[in-house]
Amino acid sequence: MPRRFVRSAPSKADKRRKVDIRVTNMAASDALWWDVRLGPKHASMAARADQFWSWSVLLPMCHLVQRAKRRYCRPLVIWARTDSGRFLRVGMLIVIEAYPYLDIEHPAESHFAWFMSGADPGVLTTEFGMSNPPALGRVLLDSAIVLSQNAGLAGRIGLHAAAAGGDALLAVYARCGLIRLPATAALPPSVRRPNDGRFFYADEPVAEALAAALDASR
């Protein structure tokens, strides 16, 4: 049986409280909504790596660029239940399928979490009536892991922590349980970039452990 995406996540403020989550495919209207309703709020937050991201541009660009490389993207939207009982977009994710696995000691394919954003919890509370915004880091990574597992890639994923996120973003991914690729490690030839020490990945055991830890929430 394929693993499903998670359907609940702990509240960011109160880990004992569960928040309902749903995952949908991302379309242009989702990107537009994010850019119009959340983009201006995030643009004023200098510490955010996605401060200047425009999802309306990213979404078609990612599809086109990866198709030129004969790969596909899976863009997803994470929704969470608000106090009114309705669902609000709280996270955005673009995963590249069948990307070179970052650990070249074990040549294989993986999924690559290219762009990930979680809405600012304060904005969700003050502007959108969500008293308990969910913790999204694990949800976003889990979505990529589950896609990888169901595609027969054993949960292997990779990502690059945007430099704009600074040390804080590195800490987030390390806290989530990902393995940091040593800065001295070579990258797969097709990655076409020097290793700046900001690459992370999940191997099969790590991916399975991370996914299994959320199975009760699926």
Added chain:
Amino acid sequence: MSEFMQLDAKAPATLGAVVEAVTRLSTLGEAKILELVSAGKIADLFPFRPTGDQPIPSDTLAEEELVEASASPLNRKQRDALIQSSLPATSPKKYRPRAASKR
């Protein structure tokens, strides 16, 4: 309107702009593109601008209005539909709220 928004089969200059932008970006690694996007510089390389006349979807949807994504691999037809849905509707008249149609 951007060049991309005006894209049609009879506009080779526009098609050329698309091909040029994608070709250029395809020579860059994903981490490099991430850095360019994060620095707010992607507009220099990818001249797509959504028009301002698209209706903004409602903030929230009821649970029954959401169509949950499959966590399984997509088939060719589903992939094509996903790519197609990444482009804004060409005319507001053609816009249909996903709650009523696509979702």
